[in-house]
Amino acid sequence: MAKSYNNGLPNVVVLGAGGAGSKVVHDLSKTLNPAQYNLVLVDRRPYYVHWPAMIRMVVTDSGHLEDTALIPLDKNFVNGNGTLVVGTVTSIVPGEKGGEIVLASGEHIPYAVLVLATGSTYEGPLALPDTKPETSQWISQWRSTFAKAQSIVLVGGGAIGIEMAGEIKDVWPDKKLTLVQGDTSLLNAAYPDKFRSALVSRLKARGVELVFNDFVDSIPAPGATTVTTRNGKTLQADLVVATRGARPNTELIKATFPDAVDARGRVKVTPELEIVGHPGVFAAGDITDIEEQKQVAKYPGHAAVVAANVVSELAGQKPTKEYKKQPEMILITNGVNGGAAYVGMLWGIVMGDWFARSMKSKDLLVGMARKGLGYA
Structure with a gap:
């Protein structure tokens, strides 16, 4: 039996199931017609890592976060519209129109449109x-x-x-x-x-x-x-x-599109989040060269732009939806009961322990992340 992404229909392939890639897939699974296109998400893990919880998780077993913050990706496809492929991508082979990715297993997956959301690499714990x-x-x-x-x-x-x-x-x-x-x-x-x-x-x-x-x-x-x-x-x-801080995970991209990666290792994108000089290839999340702090809270905005422009690309139209940078906001925990937040609006608003504890410190937004991936 042919695999669902090897059925003769064009594939939209998303590399990376992190904060940006998972949201791109979620949006595309609502808009792509499965009778016309296959949606394929490729990641080396079969689950989403909710990074805000990882810091507490590696220090203490309090809350047993390993049971809730490593979230399966199976419900992220709306109405089951999509396929998760677990594997390591060893190369991207662009063609005159579209191209293919190659996995360590030797499998080749062709793509009509490619979305790169390979995220960051971390060190230490x-x-x-x-x-x-x-x-x-x-x-x-x-x-x-x-x-x-x-x-x-x-x-x-x-x-x-x-x-x-x-x-x-x-x-x-x-x-x-x-x-x-x-x-x-x-x-x-x-x-x-x-x-x-x-x-x-x-x-x-x-x-x-x-x-x-x-x-x-x-x-x-x-x-x-x-x-x-x-x-x-x-x-x-x-x-x-x-x-x-984390570093952009772009070595594979640099090997394929060397002109599209800057000296900081970030991928150069147009306002439509298309990779500069490479039509039909989009990027989202940590790897982009957008001058903003890299935070998962911004990535629904990336995903909305990429999803809309992928649909335009598939229809043979020029992508026109542009990404607008968002105000800088950050919420830093200081253990379970404290922290501080900054909202870059008006005069710049700073909030303290009560706000941090109410919004993030206690559960580290695990419930919100699970809901976003289709879990109650």
């Missing part, structure tokens, strides 16, 4: 394996590692580092915890000083030592006693954890 059993073991090992450590250094003071510091202090308030950040404050200059300073005050109040304008270039294996920063500062640490 968030560098998850692919399968559920491997991921469960990974999570268990990190929980044990954190529990055994007496002095911990986090390397990177963006959202990952801040939130991990809060989770560690929730479980072990007396452990020595230091956060090293290469900037003058937490986060980055996309956010106003008043908000960044509020986050600094909150971590200091919990006993976190902050080291600014400095770096740890090499992460030692667990069990070391100290680590030395680039500026020569020696820090007590029997565990050093990389909490630096």
Whole structure:
């Protein structure tokens, strides 16, 4: 029996089932006629990773988030309109019109239109394996590692580092915890000083030592006693954890479309989110060169544009729907009961613990993510 994407109909292939790719597929599954087109989602995992929950998940078993935040993708296709292919893509082979992707298994999947949503790569505790059993073991090992450590250094003071510091202090308030950040404050200059300073005050109040304008270039294996920063500062640490920001996962794209990837590893897109110089190939999410902070909350906006323009492309029309950048907003947790939020509207609104706890800190938006993927 022929596979559902090998039935002679044109394929729309989406690479990546993260925050952007899953939403593109959800939108397209509502609009594409399955009698005319196949919708194919390709990812190396059979489940969606709800990244905001991963930071707590690798520190503690509180809430048993591994049971709810690794979400199967089977209900993401509206009315079952689509196919999930689990596998690693080894190459993209463009043709004069359309092309094909090649999987590590040797399988070839042709495409009429391609959507790239390959997301980011992480390091440290968030560098998850692919399968559920491997991921469960990974999570268990990190929980044990954190529990055994007496002095911990986090390397990177963006959202990952801040939130991990809060989770560690929730479980072990007396452990020595230091956060090293290469900037003058937490986060980055996309956010106003008043908000960044509020986050600094909150971590200091919990006993976190902050080291600014400095770096740890090499992460030692667990069990070391100290680590030395680039500026020569020696820090007590029997565990050093990389909490630096994610990097765009674009090596495969660069190998295929080298002219379309900039020096930062981001994919150059038009206002219609089509890859510059490559009609019929679209991009969404973390990998795009749109000058905005990379956040899953923005990606329904990406998905709406991409889905509409894919439909236009299939109809032989020029894509015309343009993406409009959204105001910068961020909600940072500080453990289960605290955090702070910034909304880049009006004069720039900063909100504190009550808002963070009510909106995110307690359940880390797991319920919202599950609902978005078709689960109650």
